Amino acid sequence: MPGLILFLSGLLLAPLLLGVTVRTKAAFAGRRGAPLFQQYHDLVKLLRRGQVMSGTTTFLFRVAPSLALVVTVSAAALVAPSIVSPGWGFPGDFVFLLCLLGLARFFTVSSALDTGSSFEGMGASREVLYSALSEPALLIGFGVLVRVSGEMSLGGMYGGLGSGEWLSAGTALCLVAVSFFIVLLAENSRIPFDDPNTHLELTMVHEVMVLDNSGPDFALITYGAALKLWVFASLIVNLFLTALGGSSFQYIAWFPAGMLLVGVLVGTVESVMARLSLLKTPHLLAGAGAISVLAFILSTRFLQ
Amino acid sequence: MIPFALLLPLLVGLPVLLSLASLAGRSPAAILRLCAVGTVAVSLLAAVPVAVVLAGGEPLVMLGDWIRLDALSALHMMVLCIVYSLGALHSPGYFADEVRKNTLDTAAARRYGGLWFGSLSAMLVVLLSNNMGVMWVGIEATTLLTAFLICVHVTPGSLEAMWKYLLMCSVGVAMAFTGTLLLSASTGPTAVHGNESLLWTSLMASAGGLNVTLVKAGFIFMVIGYGTKAGLAPMHNWLPDAHSQAPAPVSAIFSGFLLNASLYCILRTLPIVEAATGGQGWGREILIAAGLLSILTAAAFIVVQRDLKRLLAYSSLEHMGIIALGAGLGGAGAFAAMFHMLSHSLGKSTAFLSAGRIIKAYGTNDMRRLTGTLAASPLWGAGLLSGILGLVGTAPFAIFFSEFMILRAAVDSGEWVTAVLFLLGMCIVFAGALRFLLPMVWKPRDPKPVFPKATVLEHFIVILPLSALLLLGVLMPGFLTKAFASAAAVLGGAQ
């Protein structure tokens, strides 16, 4: 039951997280900024519009946005309840989570290639490069959690972490959180990897892949992106919530606060950092991988 | 009983004073003369304790075991004094034309004199200290002090050589420090604590109880670290550059003793390692492998070498390998290694000093253009000829006999592969070095380059070491046999 609440609230509130980030950035810049619920207005507006399809595309282009969204929703369903119901999921489901995210990426990339546009092909290539670098970081990070908690499923992992584990392996867990956060920035096309506000096709990653989508399809894509951010953010928030301990309802009470914090943090990073040049972004992701490896090595040492 | 040990601190102090004195020198010529006189004075002073130790066999000890001179270090100190004296006596003549043309100004000469005595003092610290930490400080100091001796003349080449030398040797010295740390930490299980855990004598006394893993790790770090400074392959890259760019007297002390000083540190550690690992030859095998690798590397480079000073530098690499190999074989090999060290330093200093004069007169390092040296200058040409002949191991010279003894030690201990590789390396070096030597000495050349007239002293410093090299090959005086034997006994683990 608490798991269902978390999942549904995620579906409902995901666009709000983006709103928080946008407001944070506005506050740093000294502006009032768009309203918190702007994302919802945009979605409604897009859903009401008609749809234009390029003549060179095939059915792949038509089905990809819906399929990608379905896969992302499944990912959210896998992650959201894990903090409150330790029995949720199955051994090794964190690999399945990576598969789902990869599948969503596969649909987006194929539909981008399907348009035959050189810009979209470029974006697709960058997207695949980033994911090739970020997946090891994620996987090794999950390896640390498995190692520290001694459980193989997402639910078990978060259930198995407590203040005892945080005392003995807190450094390793913090490093995992840092690595996850860098991956979050990369996977959700935030600064310093990609600027969501830019409109220069040459430098964009995610946005450039969906240049040809419009109307309801674009609404699905936008919503999917918000949900993906929510999934990544909840991975980090869940990790820190385990340090507090407590009952499911306490978790549910703390969870929104944590998400708000992540939203503000993303906004802060976007405000204080400049976008890295495209050639340098892989170094940062490699750094995330290195941090994950460090966390793993430390966890083997702290828990002998 | 005269307290000869009291001389030891004086030995370190005197060069420091002379170094300060040369910093205050008035003219380049005066400073160079001070170099010559001062170095000989220090050598004569050092001769007393060296003779006492080598004749009596008992080590001299001072300052609660921190200063100690035993047979091994006394023998090294003898070589040090000979090489430094030869180099210093050579300096006034070598720099004479530069002083005249004013390319060596007073500031440069002051720096030269200060660093010359400074490095002499640092090397004496290395040899005299019983404390492995202080010994390390001495090696580090020699590195820093000798670096600027390479670029007495600032040219792109000498600056590059200096930078390479500084960078590689400072990293090597850092590694050697790690080795020293590990060695001192290996005293954990024993009753040796505090400052004592760095003293060579107390480490030797309790070698059986040391933590074997740490001793082994420490020795590997030391071989890499000090080996870099001793020029053992594959850490030898700085060596040919530094030797070929430095002025001849500096090249002579680099080849003749700086390398030996670092190798001495490895040799110091060897008996501790052997005693701690139960005398199974673990440490010796590392030295044998390093020695063979150096010999073969040097042989490969000597064959393709066209630059005279680089040829001599690679020859030093080869001879360091031979000394390491001999020490690694132990027993008769260690005796031969000590003998080889003395003969190599004699031959190499003479060869470098003669080569320096010849290169100055011809204005080139290229052996294809250095022809007819014997006719142009009988003294320096003969010095070069017999120096190189001696170094490649031609029969009547001492090096032939020491190499032969090492070969026999290898065969006697059943190390057939080692013996064959050693012989192979010797043959390649012999062929490679002689390829250019014959035209360099005899091929006629017009017009003959002009050499300044050699003084009596210069005849003396060429002829004396060469005849010593020849005499040592024919008959060895009894006191030297005893000295080599007692130094080899230290290597074999005798107290």
Added chain:
Amino acid sequence: MTAYLDIILVALILSDFILLGSGRLGNCIRIAAWQGIMVGLLPIATADAGFSFRIAALGIAVVVLKGFVFPRLLNRAIRESASSREVKPFVGYTTSLLAGVLALSASFWLDGRLSFPLHLESAIVVPVSLSMMFTGLFLVVARRTAVNQVIGYLVLENGIYALSLAIVRDVPFLVELGVLMDMFVAVFVMGIAIYRINMEFDHMDSNRLAKLRG
């Protein structure tokens, strides 16, 4: 005290990673300075036997030297030589990071094999110092500019210093001070050397000084 110590050690590794992945020379010098300060704080963090004057003096000396004096000298060397502020690596940044991770794993493996007698109460101090040594060596070899090679040497020295704190119970103060003095001299000499190399060539790229071969 152990948690404090572990945080410093982890921060040391992270600073290594930044050094391996950073492309700005000024940035590298700043990170190396921070690393020096953290290393200087190690003996203070480990003073379990009481906070003696000797430990405090050692810590302060290291912090001042590595945190303030060396960075200043290096910055002056860059300024006076008017050289490029880019790192110019032989080995790319991502590959360098990979090498750093490999060095880290190798150090932990080595530590498991060698079982050092520990003086400090931390499970990771020896492998961290070993990995700093490896990283320093890698930086010396894999970076082209002379200043960056000096930074690599500093990292190597930091690692050795941490190792000496970890495994040696009572090395005399004399030797510890000797290390510092020699380091100071080493970098100082290197600084002058850089200056003069630059005077001669108008750059201090030791790669371009590669005429001496064979």
